[in-house]
Amino acid sequence: MMTTFELIAGHPALDLVNTLDWRFRKEGPEDSLKSYDDLLRFSEQSNILTVAQARKLRHASGAQVLKRCIELREAIAEILYARLDGRSPAAASLRILERSIQAGRFQQQLRWKPEGLEWDWKENAAELPLWVLSISASDLMLSDAGHFDAVHSVRACDNPECRWLFLDTSKNHTRRWCDMKVCGNRMKARRFKAQQKR
Numbered sequence: 107m108m109t110t111f112e113l114i115a116g117h118p119a120l121d122l123v124n125t126l127d128w129r130f131r132k133e134g135p136e137d138s139l140k141s142y143d144d145l146l147r148f149s150e151q152s153n154i155l156t157v158a159q160a161r162k163l164r165h166a167s168g169a170q171v172l173k174r175c176i177e178l179r180e181a182i183a184e185i186l187y188a189r190l191d192g193r194s195p196a197a198a199s200l201r202i203l204e205r206s207i208q209a210g211r212f213q214q215q216l217r218w219k220p221e222g223l224e225w226d227w228k229e230n231a232a233e234l235p236l237w238v239l240s241i242s243a244s245d246l247m248l249s250d251a252g253h254f255d256a257v258h259s260v261r262a263c264d265n266p267e268c269r270w271l272f273l274d275t276s277k278n279h280t281r282r283w284c285d286m287k288v289c290g291n292r293m294k295a296r297r298f299k300a301q302q303k304r
């Protein structure tokens with residue numbers, strides 16, 4: 107079945123974290139990244155790979171890449187949720203993020219275009235989604251002080267079973283739900299049910 111990803115976060119690194127759905131549910135989460143193909147679809151839908159780039163990778167052997175992407179995803183998740191919950195992340199998560207960013211940087215090459223300089227990739231290898239996501243996570247999580255510091259706008263959805271991450275770009279920083287339609291209503295329905303039971 108074709109997976110359409112709910113890209114509500116405002117940043118690909120956060121949308122990546124959200125691909126593990128219901129992360130905090132008692133019954134356990136649901137992973138929407140089940141294959142390398144899913145990863146390519148996610149990359150294409152979140153515009154971190156072009157359609158042409160993704161198409162070229164369709165037949166690449168990506169099982170290892172998927173595994174490392176999920177490792178990266180869980181490291182990003184652990185670090186960001188730790189930050190939101192006011193604790194320090196595990197050292198192992200930092201090492202995974204560090205290694206991923208370093209590997210991604212190593213694959214970047216500076217290219218001259220008439221419009222100016224641009225980071226490009228040395229090759230269109232199976233690892234491309236992993237490299238792009240690593241650099242994207244670095245951009246989000248290590249944004250320079252003085253610039254708009256995106257990582258301080260990262261919020262988690264108020265639904266305790268969902269806690270999807272997003273960038274709160276609302277004027278007064280009042281966004282509470284990943285998606286009011288999907289999640290807010292779901293929570294309302296649950297509270298209503300709980301009241302009925304009493």
Ligand SMILES: [Zn+2]
Pocket residue numbers: 263264265268269270283284285289290
């Ligand atoms: Zn939510």
